[in-house]
Every structure is written in structure tokens, then in C-alpha cells.
Amino acid sequence: RKTNIHEMLDEVTDRFSFQLRQKNIRAMIVVDRDLKSAWLDRDQIDQVLDNLISNAIKYTLEGGAIEFSAHKQDAGTIAISVKDTGIGIPKKDLSRIFDRFYRVDKARSRNMGGTGLGLSIAREIVKAHGGTISLKSELNEGTTVTFTLPVLQEEGETA
């Protein structure tokens, strides 16, 4: 359905407001001026966003920050990023991070809960929608996950 991107990102942070407050994590949203709305499969894209923010919260220490940003990559593509100031991912694990059930270092994830499916599901959904997903991370600095989605360009609108 037609979705205002800023509203969609507001709603994600609202769904996680309890966890954010609990860990005293600030959430920011930055949406490019020329990106207002797009036709999106909201149930599916919400699932991607929920997986990404839940990781960002889970793997960010108290007092950290999470930033959502969205911009138009080109006329037919939008890019949405979730950036955190969390624990990061070791270089050696980066190539397997989207694999099913893959979790970095059992020791650090043991008491965090989870099955290692979140990122693989996110990738499935993004791929099914014709987009791509990628992750950049620096150990002890933070992680940024970016996914793209093809969007319909509407007549007479810079959506």
C-alpha cells in the first residue's frame, strides 16, 4: 500500500519504544526531502524493519544510538539503512551473517536469545521484492544494514 516512509519508520521505533527506553537508546530518523512515499508491501517490509531494529537494540549497549535513514538511490530505487553504535561484528563472520541459524560467537549471543534467523528472513523478503541487502560493521564501533527496494515512480510526484 502507499506508505509515507517517515511515518513507517516512526511506527517501527514506536513498536520498540519500550526496549529502547529500557536500554536508554536514542532513535533517530532521517528521511531525504525528495522521498515522501512509496508503494510497499507493509507487512513484509515491517518484518524486515522489526528484525533489523531488534538486532540493533540487542547488540547495542546502554546509552547507544540507532539511526534510521532513507533516501532515493535512483529514480526507481529507495535505500533504507539502520545504523547502530553497538558491539559490531568481527570481520571473519561478515560473510556468513545472512546464513540461516548463523550467530556470531555463541558465547556473546547465548544470553541474548534468538535463533539466528532474523537476518536470513530479512534477506529472503528483500530479495523477493527485487531489492538487495548489505551489512557494514566495525567491531566495537557499530553496524549499518542497508536494503534497497524498487519503487514505482508516480506521474507528477516526487515520491
Ligand code: ATP
Ligand atoms: P534472531 O534474529 O533469530 O532472534 P539473531 O539476532 O541471533 O537471532 P540474526 O538476526 O540473523 O540472528 O543475526 C545473526 C547474528 O549477527 C547475531 O547472532 C549477531 O551476532 C549478529 N548481528 C546481527 N545484527 C547485529 C548488529 N546490529 N550488531 C552486532 N551484531 C549483529
Ligand code: MG
Ligand atoms: Mg536478530
